[in-house]
Amino acid sequence: MTSPYYLAVDGGGTNTRARLTDAAGRVVGEGLSGSSNLTLGVETAGPAIAAAGTAALEAAGLPRSAAVQIHAGLGLAGANVPAFAEAIRGFGFGYRSLRVASDAVAACLGAHGGRDGAILILGTGSQGLALVGGSSTTVGGWGFALSDDASGAILGRAALRAALLSFDALAPSSDLTRTILAGFGDDPAQAVLWARTATPRDYGNFAPLVFERAGRDGVADALIAEAARSVAAMLDRLVFLGAPRIALMGGLAAPYRPFLPALYDDVLVEAEGDAMDGALMLARMAEADAGAGR
The missing domain is CATH 3.30.420.40 (ATPase, nucleotide binding domain)
Incomplete structure (x- = not known):
């Protein structure tokens, strides 16, 4: 069987970052494209995610056809809305397997190395997220007009x-x-x-x-x-x-x-890693899902 690759994607309102690693965990390519916030619609987010992934493949010296060897983890703004997450799963990236989660879940996974824990984001906006026993719960983050305390x-x-x-x-x-x-x-x-x-x-x-x-x-x-x-x-x-x-x-x-x-x-x-590290964990989970036939 052809050796797999793992694609981590961190997508938000400003840009989309992609990082491609090989089976040994070595980074072989990275890519960057425009916004992939799912609230903008699949017609905007999908091509941005695909472009970042393609750029990572090209940086690794791999053909686009190598996408079928990729297990992808997408940490995307807006993926906390189930309808948006389901829509992007059906975009047709051509990857071997795919796992989608919100950018906050990816950040939490990265921050704690996949262990139970929580993050509290304090920036222009604010939101907390607890990831315990495989279930995530958000705290706040309902936007400037109604929420985002201490932001x-x-x-x-x-x-x-x-x-x-x-x-x-x-x-x-x-x-x-x-x-x-x-x-x-x-x-x-x-x-x-x-x-x-x-x-x-x-x-x-x-x-x-x-x-x-x-x-x-x-x-x-x-x-x-x-x-x-x-x-x-x-x-x-x-x-x-x-x-x-x-x-x-x-x-x-x-x-x-x-x-x-x-x-x-x-x-x-202190956070152990970032959203890209979390997205890579999602890619590994996608591989496990594929192996289990899910």
Whole structure:
């Protein structure tokens, strides 16, 4: 039988990464393409995933026909929606076997080497995920409008709100609120116009200002304390779900860490790997599924 290859794919809203390894685990090729977030539709995500996989094959010096030797693991944004995951499975990549999971599941697998555990992503958005006994449960992550507590977008919006409240003398002013207002020419009306088209990422740009002033700005300290309570609530939920270890991930993971109570020291761990490592585990699972006739 021809020696198998294993394709790990990490697909999100910005780009799709693919990594091809041989049976010994050596990386033989990598590829990159555009967005494969499944919410964009299979007609967009499918070709992006296929292109990244083809690029990895070409980088390895293998023909496209070698796709039939590949066991693929796809960690994709949007795959937590069963209908989207089922649709991408039927795209017709031509791989020997295929396993699809959300990008968060892939990240959790990578973070803990396939063992039971959880992740809490703290970036522009936020979401927790516990993977225990083969079952995954999400915590939060329902988007900027309704959820994403402690995310950069929510913290940034809270900072902007605090600035406007201070302008109206309804809350304390500080160096943080004055700096934010100055960015709008000290005119709340300009902030209102800006907010009409602002994205979560735009709001998230204010979050670093809050952390930069921690310990020397009362408003910043109050905002961080409130956000840290939200982080703690999500951690508590992940522990309740049975996660023996939790890895903080995302751009705000390190900034939040000093503000979390010491009681979490025993459960918080450094991630062992990333979503690509998790997707490779999915590829190995796909091979096992194929061997078992599933």
